[in-house]
Amino acid sequence: MPNSFGHLFRITTWGESHGPAIGVTIDGCPPRLPISAAEIQAELDRRRPGQSDITTPRKEADSVEILSGVYEGMTTGTPIALMVRNTDQRSSAYNEMKAAFRPSHADFTYQTKFGIRDPNGGGRSSARETIGRVAAGAIAKKILGLGGLEIRAYITRVHDIEAPAEALVEFPSLAEVEATAVRCPHAATAAAMIERIKAVRSEGDSVGGVIQCRVRGVPVGLGEPVFDRLEADLAKAMLSLPATKGFEIGSGFAGTRLRGSEHNDLFENRDGHIRTVTNRSGGVQGGISNGEELVFNVAFKPTATILQAQATVDLAGQPAELMGKGRHDPCVVPRAVPIVEAMAALVLLDHWMRDSAQNRTFEF
């Protein structure tokens, strides 16, 4: 079950970076949803390698095949199996890595935990496993979209280059986000970010950054306290992504510097609806969505693979030196944007169905 996520809209992913294929099975999808491979492909294309000059040059079409669960263009309620064949597998690039542990990678922990690992491209620990998440997330996003939700992730910071807060007040459009390869909706900042990424790449180095994700149109009531609070499941979803090191919702860490009298979101009646004047809660109160915008940030560390010599040890624990090879993103954050959206969609759809099951199946 470590490779399954969700309770009612439940996905199970499989596949290694350089194995024959990568895939996902979705169990519990509502029936009669019109869906096409092209719609899923559109999201996969957003995370695909080689889409711009700041991403890895690995060439993968990441072409998705629907193997079950869809009949004449509509979901049937049975499991939806999606598969992407791996094509551009240059395992030779990893020969050296079979013999030594790459620093800040999963080589050592996988080897020790399982006593065996597929070293090619990182095997299962490769970010290619997120293909299944994005494919399943595309379906979740479509359902949520029909329900009036809009999910938008974008980069707010790369290294120390940060978009100004005032540029992010409005909910950015998809076009604004997709306008640049770096997926920061503030054009000037985006340009600086791209420049920085190219600069560190030229030095064989890497950088990380922060993704912000916002969701509007969330109904009041999603989230299942005490353990499956909405923010708890979002945090888990985000920290389950490769390279993530932090999550914060609403005011987050900065909010801990405020007093209660400054931090509380007062209620008001706006146009006949109960709303909060501010949104330091980030859209959740008591673990349940309150109808305001969901706002959360995710921290991504700098890519572990760098094209520089690094000290490490070999499988026997003896000192060794590794020079990064393979084709890697100097900054994974831009390609992580659609992945963050996918995970958010999976959490929200699952919670929507859970809330409905308990609270709308019966009317007493």
Add this chain to the structure above:
Amino acid sequence: MPNSFGHLFRITTWGESHGPAIGVTIDGCPPRLPISAAEIQAELDRRRPGQSDITTPRKEADSVEILSGVYEGMTTGTPIALMVRNTDQRSSAYNEMKAAFRPSHADFTYQTKFGIRDPNGGGRSSARETIGRVAAGAIAKKILGLGGLEIRAYITRVHDIEAPAEALVEFPSLAEVEATAVRCPHAATAAAMIERIKAVRSEGDSVGGVIQCRVRGVPVGLGEPVFDRLEADLAKAMLSLPATKGFEIGSGFAGTRLRGSEHNDLFENRDGHIRTVTNRSGGVQGGISNGEELVFNVAFKPTATILQAQATVDLAGQPAELMGKGRHDPCVVPRAVPIVEAMAALVLLDHWMRDSAQNRTFEF
């Protein structure tokens, strides 16, 4: 299942702030563990109200009763039911809150989600629900302790008063943490924190802060990628706690400002073991523990209940004003320290058992 946590060492909690009792059932506890009510009580006493002059004066003995699963002082492998009777219930303090939604509380979301709520003391959304977590965590901690793990949480910041980094290099002792009511192991900082908490209380206000938790002695191999990464389950555990707004592991948000060449943890052979020179990973790589210290931070917002008049709306959505009453902590963070430890213990024990099941049941 929203009130259950864990897969193999699985707890289910129940109970409202002002109901007859609060409790927890632990399913899957290993048998033949010597355990007494007194050992569980010791942890409960750490989170109990009224333990110092900076916490709520609500008087609750929080006396635990073992109802099943223990025979002649040893666990039997059957479900362990633990119960704490509520005694000091002054529901009258909440009369006013039945009619209006407290800002930044769960009143509005519970009412809207379920169409009903127990308003006394916040009902199920009260932090009293963490009693069950702490009670179960006490057993988990004992098992982990026998396995050589040591879990230590403490406060690093209250409002803007922060312990100096150099004071936290060493793993603090339990005595150092418990030396002051505020549970910051750096005495001078602790004194300043207490002063600040008393000051804001005198103004009817509140503050938040940050808890750091470290675990040493963690074996290599805990964590179940891709979704049940150790840090993902820790993040979920922490964000499932009332008043939390953020989680970061290892370098966290600050690490996103480093380059890969600065951030990577190089491997070395130390005393015959494969270790990392630095620990920006925070003890996990690829979602699996690497044998280094687990280090993570949790952000707690300022207490929502303040003894000041606040604008809000009533159940009909009409403008109202609320003046906080009841007995509340001006800063919940000190009492959250044992709760964070309990949740960490629950995650680690569950993962230990999961790892063992897959990787140590069979030898091929």
Add this chain to the structure above:
Amino acid sequence: MPNSFGHLFRITTWGESHGPAIGVTIDGCPPRLPISAAEIQAELDRRRPGQSDITTPRKEADSVEILSGVYEGMTTGTPIALMVRNTDQRSSAYNEMKAAFRPSHADFTYQTKFGIRDPNGGGRSSARETIGRVAAGAIAKKILGLGGLEIRAYITRVHDIEAPAEALVEFPSLAEVEATAVRCPHAATAAAMIERIKAVRSEGDSVGGVIQCRVRGVPVGLGEPVFDRLEADLAKAMLSLPATKGFEIGSGFAGTRLRGSEHNDLFENRDGHIRTVTNRSGGVQGGISNGEELVFNVAFKPTATILQAQATVDLAGQPAELMGKGRHDPCVVPRAVPIVEAMAALVLLDHWMRDSAQNRTFEF
């Protein structure tokens, strides 16, 4: 989780036969259901010992206490904790059984599996653990009843005394079932059954029998293939009960003696509804309810405890002899009737909520 059952309406039970108490927590109960302790007590009274002269004379009030999840007589959507204190615990009757394994009981397997067991009254393996199931089932039954479902279990056979098939064509009323202590709705057969039970008891022996359960008013569509077919979950529910050895639905084992042309249930249009002419399917087709009556049988072995000397071994594996003591039912089947109904209710309600979540949350 071995002590939890259900996915969305999920119960967790705890407690030993001679421990302080027995209980259950229900997670996921729909909110705003009016419920009282008296309604739950009514079902508990049906399974209670000492209710007639053919059951064990153990005197237990089995008085239920609602500890959480109900506010002013209505469920709140939070966990409902129910507890029954044990009162009549004569553990001394079990002293002898601490030293030797009772034949066809769980003493040996518990001892070997866990390395420890609570020997008093069988500890967790006692049928007293079904108190939690019946208490939770009472709530499930009420919800299903409001939804138009009627669940009726009754005895069709004790030892070799069987009710005539023609007497069971009509759906028996609750009054007909409860008319006799043996809960067979056919009066003449019931009298013979009671006579038989008294006869074997006078010989210190025991008998088993068969319970049939029928449910009418089931909507079309409950059941989640391929693994969580409705009959699969019913089979699991029934085989999870102490003393059960078999389950069959619809035509069951007898149906395997028919040809397809004899066995198939032809469809017809009856009063504007698609119905089957016969019901050899027992109300399920392809694992999903088809709107016909659910009909299934459960086999209960003769009570393992008999008041005769039996050969066995002691804890060291040495030959020993045991003479059954304690207070036991010479035939558990009559008291199992409300338990079978409770388990059926738990399965059906959980499936109703699951079906609703997937198929009625969204309309595309």
Add this chain to the structure above:
Amino acid sequence: MPNSFGHLFRITTWGESHGPAIGVTIDGCPPRLPISAAEIQAELDRRRPGQSDITTPRKEADSVEILSGVYEGMTTGTPIALMVRNTDQRSSAYNEMKAAFRPSHADFTYQTKFGIRDPNGGGRSSARETIGRVAAGAIAKKILGLGGLEIRAYITRVHDIEAPAEALVEFPSLAEVEATAVRCPHAATAAAMIERIKAVRSEGDSVGGVIQCRVRGVPVGLGEPVFDRLEADLAKAMLSLPATKGFEIGSGFAGTRLRGSEHNDLFENRDGHIRTVTNRSGGVQGGISNGEELVFNVAFKPTATILQAQATVDLAGQPAELMGKGRHDPCVVPRAVPIVEAMAALVLLDHWMRDSAQNRTFEF
């Protein structure tokens, strides 16, 4: 999750009868198990159509492809994805069935539950979905075999032709079972069964029967009371199979005709081990394996598809007549033998890992 089975060794199946492919993902498989596609194929070949003159002539190679989780011939602990492409899809045979509901099939219930169905070959409700179970079961069987367990299923009855009890006293060898197409280890009975199957086929009719499954070498201690008793999970596993109507373990329904004094399995010390003299318990006591042979029976109804005209209704509920077409087994029971073994293996392996996790991870 309705298409997932197991907790720690967990499978998720997908695929429709006439879709592009059928598959399964195994999550939680122990690492370092040597496994090849050929070993899995061997089990698939046992359930494959067209393997004898008493099965459907549909020609399917059912050739399995390993897509992930195996590296250089060894499992890696990551998800194992297995896929079988469908090749012989004559959907035209089902044109008529799109318009009317086949009696005793899943057409009506799927259509009503989901509002849509894939009518070709029964879509997801086809027995072809068991391919995934058998493929995963092959791996489970291998692991169990290395652990000393032997699982043997065979037919004891077809229609009213039953193997004599004395012929089944000994644990049949695989060769004895596979000696005939009907998989009854008693040659004379097998011949009669084959004759009967051919006879009913020539009349366009069908028959059912009973499979017995025995497992030897089971360690004491498998089974997780109170809900996940070993027999409860076996019952669920078996009733989750298409066409099953009943399950009994040990003495089963017949045992209810015995007295306790006749039914109890007395303990004895045999060669230094605690054993039972008889095995009416069927290898489980208190829901936990007791080291004796597991013995259970599964009832399979006659194949619903018969080549005779049958009255039914169309999608609008109007009277219609259907003449069975397509290629079907006149008796599904022989091909169900490896499927029953597969499900038994999945249950036992999962329980072995669960037992190990709780009872052998720690030694206090």
